[in-house]
Amino acid sequence: MKAARAPLSHAFARPAREATTLAFLAELSQAMAVSLDLRTTMPELVNRVVDFMQVEGATLFLLDPATNVLECRLCIGPVDITGARLALGQGVVGRAVAANATQIVADAATDARVWRAADDASGFVTRSLVCVPLRTAHGPIGAIEIVNRRDGAPLSTADAELLELIAAPAALAINNARMAGDLIEQQRLRREFDLARRLQKSLLPKRRRDGFPVVGVNRPAHEISGDFYDYFELADGRVGFVIGDISGKGLDAALLMVRAASLLRWAGKDGIAPAAWLARANDELCETTQDGRFVCAVVGYCDRAARRVRFAGAGFPPVVVHRGGTFSDYASGGPPLGILPGVAYEEHEIALDGGTLYAFSDGATDVRDADGRPIGNAGVRDLIARHAAGAAEVRLRGLLTELKQLRLVDDTTLLIVEAPRAEAPEVLLDHRVAAAAEELRGVRAAIRRTLDAVGVEPELRDRLVLAVDEACANIIRHAYGPQRSGDIGLRILRSGPMLSFELTDAAPCVDPGKIKPKPLGECRRGGFGVALIDQVMDDWHVEPARKGQGNRLILRKRIDSIGNNEANEA
């Protein structure tokens, strides 16, 4: 396409010139479409313009939408003004962008629009120039300017029209490249936020299912949270707990959260009094936290049975104790952490007497009701009263679900301290079959599926299947015997890490004393069944079934890997 680079000359016949221009535009558009990288798009554009339009120089200015300043991003010609900055409206370029209109300066020497600083500094003489805004649907994003025709003639309206033709695809290409850049930046930020969110989540303690007195839940309003909670056991058997809220939002608040969370855990590990615990964390945070950020928190201990709780607050919303239908508030006894070193905190020590201690970040009170008003302390109390029944996890989930249906405007974190309530075991399988050997295959398959679903590893799963199968076979052979028929009921229950296999029958009552395992490893023709059960299960026993007839055989196995591996998020 050599012809496309041919100098533009007034001697060209009009059709020939149009053909050349079209070819040039087509080639330019194509060249710029190849790359979404402004660093290649812009030089490509400006070089081609200088070449094609036979001018001494050309410059490209882009507008920074945040500051409304025009910056020279590229400059070809005798004077390099790359980096030069103009306010909107300043000079020919500033005017072109501010007015979104092409500027033609036939005689620069006499035109007041011209910004002469560059000429004065370099000795270059600008005789004539044309500046065209780079237009997009959202207004101009910059401008392109050409200076001095090489043939000495002043730049004309025809030159301006041609530059306008060039500016249209150029604006499009630059805009595309910018949007692509923004997109990449957004994706990078998203990845980083995602990483931060996962890091934060990993700092929250795992939910405990073994009758632990503290339960927490955290719901970030955005990708990352400024809230956190924590709990841990001390060597003396007490349980320490922390709930905190970082002022502000965003990544720096999230980073402070990470630091504050580990600091508060560290400060509480020795089992010092909650007031001293807060004071220690406060002094440490004051030394290292600038920029006006601070941390609100409640820290405390309870005994494992949660009879007594000792706690202290630092600028955190009041702790609420709900006991027998009444509420008591305990305000924080000191300012937030990280503001003033050497502060003393007050603490509370209370008998819980079967009540429940609730600590909630201000995200809970800031939740908006249907009219857009924060529900406040009274609203949260209403919620607590309505969700007072059931196990702690169930209540927390209920509270959080209702808070979510209202409008969460902030990170929301709730922490409960109370005596562990006896929780009904979770029924994993409830199965009933005729007491017949032909049914055993199906029973085994059902047990296998159930154990797989809770993540029992295969080797142990197969042993448990064998043991329960042996128990069923014994019920068929010995409890019912060949003369009787009936059903076998099988329930698999989980309570924390403990799995129970409950087998019920309607056979005559069995004398537990007669069920004896035969020693394993001996070459006997029978009687391994009970020995295998003994070998696989932690314990087992037979009792009369509730209705007076029949037996209930209960086999139990504790599997720690299924007890504590739940994520902290509801």
Added chain:
Amino acid sequence: MSVNANAVASEQRDGFILIRLSGEVDLSWSAQVRRAVLDALGGNATVGVDLSEVSYIDSSGIAALVEGFQSARAHGGRFVLVAVSDAVRAVLELARLDRVFLLVPSADAVIAAA
């Protein structure tokens, strides 16, 4: 899990009888397995029981194998378990019988082992 149907089949091999078991050996048909084992042993034969296709065995199935083992010993026969599947091996280990039986990896090894 294996979806093999429960089956027991005996075949005469060169110098021994091979019993192939497949499926899940449990109370519902372990009596059949016991019968097949004892029939094959008959007088003083050498018997191999191929367990490669057995995906489950309970104590009644193990008892049938134990009985075969004891019967062979009492009558001067030989009783060998062939190509024991992982599922069967796990139960043999649990019952601490993995060192009581003679185990061989394939039917070709039965005569040499016996």
